[in-house]
Amino acid sequence: MNDRLMRVLQRVPTMAGAQLTQLEDNARRHSTDPAAQVILHEIGEERRRRVESGAKAEEERADAIASRVADLNLTERLGLAFTEIPLSDAELARLRVLHDHPDQNEYELMVLAGDRGPSAFNLIIGMLCYRRRAYLPAPPPSRTPNEEFWSGLVCELTPRNASNGSKTHGWRLRPETVLALRRLALLPEAA
CATH class of the missing domain: 1.10.10 (Arc Repressor Mutant, subunit A)
Known part of the structure; x- marks a missing residue:
């Protein structure tokens, strides 16, 4: 992989939602480019990680509340x-x-x-x-x-x-x- 693509991929986990959407839009416009396909894949993986992380945090929060209100x-x-x-x-x-x-x-x-x-x-x-x-x-x-x-x-x-x-x-x-x-x-x- 070239250095520019690596730098973009390394920034994906730190990007805000709007930045990810902009990057995704740009990559979709060049969807036949293999680098764009890699970027789209990484954006999808990052979104999946964020959903899983959010669900886990919500579950932990709900468990903590349930413990507080049990009695x-x-x-x-x-x-x-x-x-x-x-x-x-x-x-x-x-x-x-x-x-x-x-x-x-x-x-x-x-x-x-x-x-x-x-x-x-x-x-x-x-x-x-x-x-x-x-x-x-x-x-x-x-x-x-x-x-x-x-x-x-x-x-x-x-x-x-x-x-x-x-x-x-x-x-x-x-x-x-x-x-x-x-x-x-x-x-x-x-x-």
Whole structure:
């Protein structure tokens, strides 16, 4: 290999993402050149190393958090999770809607939250828990086979009868969630 190619290859591990993309774009424009093919291969290997390294670091971080919260109850886990990964405005708004309007169904909650579809509400609550999964216990099973009910870590489903007489359910915050949010002054104290 020539010296210039060796210098480029030696810099690949130290390049920022944008620099790698620029180098990749340049190499693709000369893809018939064997040196460009070597550069493209090395860029691919570097990206794979970065993904593996990031995944390993994330796994180690999750293990460390799991050790810290192992002896905590759900209220304490939620409080820590909401402190270390603060709630977004959208997440907090939906938790407040649930608090202020217990036992409403997804359609009613959708209207109250200003969402465009009922699944948005459930997805936001589910992702709220999923993003903080290292702090929380395993989610309960979903009614859908082979799925987890992430929202079930902060909410409970309450049986309801629909206006047409069919069985349905409403949503309400778990008592542990209400307590954790009150301790963080994110919900008002009980009257």
